[in-house]
Amino acid sequence: MDLTELFAFLSIPSVSTDPARREDVRRAALWLAERLKARGFRTELHETPLHPILYAERFVDEKAPTVLVYGHYDVQPPDPLELWESPPFSPVVREGRIYARGASDDKGQLFAHVLAAEEAPVNLKFLVEGEEEIGSPHLPPFVRANREKLRADVVLVSDGAMFAPHTPTLTYGLRGLCYLEVRLRGARRDLHSGAFGGVAPNPIQALGWLLARLKDEKTGRVLVPGFYERVRPLSEEEKALWPSLDEEALKRELGVEVLPGEEGYSPLERLWARPTLDPNGVWGGYQGEGSKTVIPAEAGMKLSMRLVPDQDPEEVADQAEAYLKAVCPPGYTLEVLRLHGGRPVLTDPFSPPMRLMARALEEVWGRPPVYTREGGTIPVVAELKETLGAPIVLLGLGLPDDNLHAPNEKLDLVNLEKGVEVIRRFHRLLAG
Secondary structure, three states, X not given: OOOHHHHHHHOOOOEOOOHHXXXXXXXXXXXXXXXXXXXXXXXXXXXXXXXXXXXXXXXXXXXXXXXXXXXXXXXXXXXXXXXXOOOOOOOEEEOOEEEOOOOOOOHHHHHHHHHHOOOOOXXXXXXXXXXXXXXXXXXXXXXXXXXXXXXXXXXXXXOOEOOOOXXXXXXXXXXXXXXXXXEEEOOOOOEEHHHHOOOOOOHXXXXXXXXXXXEOOOOOOEXXXXXXXXXXXXXXXXXXXXXOOOHHHHHHHHOOOOXXXXXXXXXXXXXXXXXXXXXXXXXXXXOOOOOOOEEOOEEEEEEEEEEOOOOOHHHHXXXXXXXXXXXXXXXXXXXXXXXXEEOOEEOOOOOHHHHHHHHHHHHHHOOOOEEEEEOOOOOHHHHHHHHHOOOEEEOOOEOOOOOOOOOXXXXXXXXXXXXXXXXXXXXXXXXX
């Protein structure tokens, strides 16, 4: 496989959360538009207050089915840079894997659809955004305003993972997300711990108290009142669809001795069908070399909550904010910022397009696919499902160990090559 185009795409540092990379994000959108034009697509770049949305379409026959492909051209920050074995925006192949930021999430997987578009016997539309990694703030309004433009017989998304190597996988569910930033303030300025220790409020200490009250240490359950009220129970029939998980292999992969989580549920249930709460970052006070005896004026943390049907991100944010303010000790000012979120989604694992994709996977891989939910979030999928009313097919081409959002992100070449062939066969099957 010629990787020249994909490597050029991966070389663009389109980090959507970094204001210094705004022009690079735009450059990635323009680059992709040119690649699609070269394949006969008509393209439109729709401006937003932040990063543009790329729409492209190519019609072969008014009687042919229409496929809408969703993907994103923005990537996560590459930090910490010192942990990369090769520069994050200088893609390389090592031992059959492409290493670069965006290789799996989502440039590599998205480009598989670009490659498969050549001579496709179906009408194709591409909807590609540059804000997925920051919660897709401007895409849902675009989808609602362009319902007819985006109308399709099936929506095809590749922004996920196979269950295991050499295991063709169809995903039918995604968790949602509620992401908060919590800020605590004590005194009006940093204070000397000798001169004021014993009377000054310490936001780091208060932060520790808050963290300790978010989850039960023994059961792993989230303590926010109302958090589980809308959680949809998991049926035995659905669990019977799932593959078995090698828990010991997962422990070895993670380098841990136990798999902690909510008491009473299996690891797969906790990964796919139960909500979570995790601190993603904590800060405050002096963190440089040596010592500085300071009581900080401020401290903070970032919290992500992965949600399941039928939880609502805004309702969960309300619950969490009310609880944090209720348990915050006196002497502190607490502020909760809502950074971004996404709704959970379930699709029909046996819709006609899913059955055709299952057939395409079996023809290419030589074995039928397994059916999974996924623990991550793709914010716009719920919007696409509700607004367009089209069946959703989630075809992940990555692997669970692709180091998404971490150093040394990768994508297996075999998965990329077979993914392109699977998509081509799906196009042919859909066209009849």
